[in-house]
Amino acid sequence: MIISCPPKVLISEVGPRDGLQSIKTAMPTPAKLRWISALAAAGLKEIEVGSFVPPKLLPQMADIHDVVAHALTIPGLHVAVLAPNLHGSERAFEAGVHKVTLPVSVTNEHSMANIRKTTAQMIEEVREIVALRDARFPGVQIEAGVSVAFGCTIAGAVSDEETLRMCVAMAECGVDEVGLSDTSGYANPTQVRRLFRRLQSELGGKAGGAHFHNTRGQGLANVVAALEAGVTTIDSSQAGLGGCPYAPGATGNIVTEDLAFLLEAMGYDTGIDIDALIAARAILAEALPGEALYGHVPDAGVPKGFHYADGRVPSAPQPEGCLLGAAQ
Amino acid sequence: MIISCPPKVLISEVGPRDGLQSIKTAMPTPAKLRWISALAAAGLKEIEVGSFVPPKLLPQMADIHDVVAHALTIPGLHVAVLAPNLHGSERAFEAGVHKVTLPVSVTNEHSMANIRKTTAQMIEEVREIVALRDARFPGVQIEAGVSVAFGCTIAGAVSDEETLRMCVAMAECGVDEVGLSDTSGYANPTQVRRLFRRLQSELGGKAGGAHFHNTRGQGLANVVAALEAGVTTIDSSQAGLGGCPYAPGATGNIVTEDLAFLLEAMGYDTGIDIDALIAARAILAEALPGEALYGHVPDAGVPKGFHYADGRVPSAPQPEGCLLGAAQ
Numbered sequence: 001m002i003i004s005c006p007p008k009v010l011i012s013e014v015g016p017r018d019g020l021q022s023i024k025t026a027m028p029t030p031a032k033l034r035w036i037s038a039l040a041a042a043g044l045k046e047i048e049v050g051s052f053v054p055p056k057l058l059p060q061m062a063d064i065h066d067v068v069a070h071a072l073t074i075p076g077l078h079v080a081v082l083a084p085n086l087h088g089s090e091r092a093f094e095a096g097v098h099k100v101t102l103p104v105s106v107t108n109e110h111s112m113a114n115i116r117k118t119t120a121q122m123i124e125e126v127r128e129i130v131a132l133r134d135a136r137f138p139g140v141q142i143e144a145g146v147s148v149a150f151g152c153t154i155a156g157a158v159s160d161e162e163t164l165r166m167c168v169a170m171a172e173c174g175v176d177e178v179g180l181s182d183t184s185g186y187a188n189p190t191q192v193r194r195l196f197r198r199l200q201s202e203l204g205g206k207a208g209g210a211h212f213h214n215t216r217g218q219g220l221a222n223v224v225a226a227l228e229a230g231v232t233t234i235d236s237s238q239a240g241l242g243g244c245p246y247a248p249g250a251t252g253n254i255v256t257e258d259l260a261f262l263l264e265a266m267g268y269d270t271g272i273d274i275d276a277l278i279a280a281r282a283i284l285a286e287a288l289p290g291e292a293l294y295g296h297v298p299d300a301g302v303p304k305g306f307h308y309a310d311g312r313v314p315s316a317p318q319p320e321g322c323l324l325g326a327a328q
Numbered sequence: 329m330i331i332s333c334p335p336k337v338l339i340s341e342v343g344p345r346d347g348l349q350s351i352k353t354a355m356p357t358p359a360k361l362r363w364i365s366a367l368a369a370a371g372l373k374e375i376e377v378g379s380f381v382p383p384k385l386l387p388q389m390a391d392i393h394d395v396v397a398h399a400l401t402i403p404g405l406h407v408a409v410l411a412p413n414l415h416g417s418e419r420a421f422e423a424g425v426h427k428v429t430l431p432v433s434v435t436n437e438h439s440m441a442n443i444r445k446t447t448a449q450m451i452e453e454v455r456e457i458v459a460l461r462d463a464r465f466p467g468v469q470i471e472a473g474v475s476v477a478f479g480c481t482i483a484g485a486v487s488d489e490e491t492l493r494m495c496v497a498m499a500e501c502g503v504d505e506v507g508l509s510d511t512s513g514y515a516n517p518t519q520v521r522r523l524f525r526r527l528q529s530e531l532g533g534k535a536g537g538a539h540f541h542n543t544r545g546q547g548l549a550n551v552v553a554a555l556e557a558g559v560t561t562i563d564s565s566q567a568g569l570g571g572c573p574y575a576p577g578a579t580g581n582i583v584t585e586d587l588a589f590l591l592e593a594m595g596y597d598t599g600i601d602i603d604a605l606i607a608a609r610a611i612l613a614e615a616l617p618g619e620a621l622y623g624h625v626p627d628a629g630v631p632k633g634f635h636y637a638d639g640r641v642p643s644a645p646q647p648e649g650c651l652l653g654a655a656q
Contacts, residue, residue: 018656082656103656145656156633181656185624186631188593189552211656216631217586217624218593220549224517258545265516265546296513296545303514303544305484328346328410328431328473328509328539 019241151186185215209233240294347569479514513543537561
């Protein structure tokens with residue numbers, strides 16, 4: 001069955017940033033560059049390639065200039081980075097990135113712990129970053145990534161109103177879009193559906209994408225709810241790279257491979273070749289020995305009879321299935 | 329926030345059957361009995377405790393009579409089993425179980441491989457099983473668990489019409505309810521939503537629950553879609569026990585612990601105590617050394633500020649969260 005014009009969803013790959021910053025090992029730069037190229041070749045159209053942060057804070061990101069320079073040579077790739085402040089944003093703008101994501105916490109507690117600024121100070125910082133962009137780097141897109149939007153490890157429950165207040169403040173600062181981040185895996189589908197609908201009704205065209213962590217295994221369930229609310233950009237990380245050193249087995253972002261399968265199976269066109277995406281894991285396995293690589297689709301393959309939303313069929317055969325007596 | 333009358337969802341625990349039949353080790357009977365008691369004590373109201381199948385085919389189920397006898401002593405527990413044929417069903421009825429699930433494949437290919445009968449032969453068998461029940465064991469509930477309802481490892485894609493045809497045949501045989509099983513992890517949320525809605529419109533009150541395998545990591549995403557379609561019974565397995573010996577890392581059923589958290593966080597009352605449920609894993613860890621125990625909530629705990637749908641708060645404190653520089 002070929003669907004003539006399936007709806008599109010953009011998977012924004014954040015593994016090279018959110019994944020790599022959350023593990024102890026620093027990935028060698030040449031491997032990072034090969035990895036980013038392989039991800040782009042698998043059809044990922046936007047990659048958050050790193051953070052502009054002090055190397056002494058996150059040594060894994062010390063090569064950010066080389067990484068950005070390489071990513072910018074990949075035709076058609078939308079090169080995104082994270083920057084937590086004015087200084088980092090300025091360096092990012094100067095490096096020529098296409099998009100800067102600013103992490104903005106809903107709660108003061110998380111804001112202080114994460115970026116050592118109150119939320120009020122961060123709003124002021126965002127205003128300055130937008131002013132700098134407007135004055136000197138007009139083509140660069142700015143997204144506010146609203147952290148702990150669904151709950152906070154320090155402050156606990158976060159109300160819709162608190163989150164929406166910060167989102168509106170961000171829109172008023174002049175950012176291009178405002179996404180919602182489930183920083184610690186607190187979100188549930190009911191909340192996701194409700195909050196993204198309210199975000200769209202408050203911000204219209206500035207309502208942005210969804211950034212889910214799979215801490216409690218709820219990531220793809222939350223994606224289903226986000227899709228229902230009309231979200232068209234979803235962040236994820238190859239192999240669910242990342243996690244939390246204090247919670248063994250707690251994965252980082254949702255797994256790009258499993259997300260791509262979910263979306264394509266549901267009829268959303270991502271442009272991704274799942275087999276090529278899975279092949280890119282070999283670079284991670286080699287460069288990050290001992291690091292857990294998550295994901296189910298890489299083990300199980302796509303189902304027999306699977307086709308992509310745009311009608312393509314997989315290039316590789318699927319692994320053999322299994323049958324047992326009295327299966328259900 | 330206390331919700332006065334939250335909707336209820338029944339989690340039907342299938343670990344002692346679908347989980348244990350899919351792993352190589354046979355769990356010692358005393359551990360099995362302790363495990364089933366612990367699951368019931370954690371609030372699970374229905375447990376599929378095993379299969380009535382020939383011990384030479386599934387030695388893991390050789391102690392089914394002892395297991396059923398024990399389960400029937402647990403107050404309030406709805407004791408379910410699987411039986412693939414008339415002979416097994418008769419033994420199950422005689423043992424005094426409350427419910428028998430019959431695995432009925434949509435495709436001839438899967439039916440022959442799984443139970444060595446064509447689908448037409450199986451329909452005839454179900455008719456005889458219902459007649460036996462009606463004649464001699466009128467109180468026992470019969471569910472048809474319609475296998476490969478969303479796709480088949482042997483036959484490939486399965487159309488809604490093929491699946492619904494078998495469901496209608498089952499209802500006409502006189503079973504009490506007809507559930508849909510995603511035997512090999514083929515389902516996607518779009519398909520789940522559509523097919524359960526059609527099932528309900530075809531079968532009304534005989535439309536049954538959802539049985540998902542997490543082979544491709546899509547299990548909880550499919551649950552969200554099933555809930556939207558009005559499904560109120562979901563099968564799952566503690567620790568996602570099971571899997572497929574030919575696909576390393578491919579888990580079995582969806583994980584009860586993560587499902588219970590999903591449902592309670594969404595506002596569905598399951599009656600389960602997640603901490604007690606997690607504690608029951610220790611019995612598995614001891615009795616099945618080396619067996620992978622899946623699940624995210626057991627590692628991460630419930631979020632700070634979490635409460636159950638009925639207003640209860642967790643009995644145990646949550647593990648410490650983590651924060652890193654420039655998290656999103």
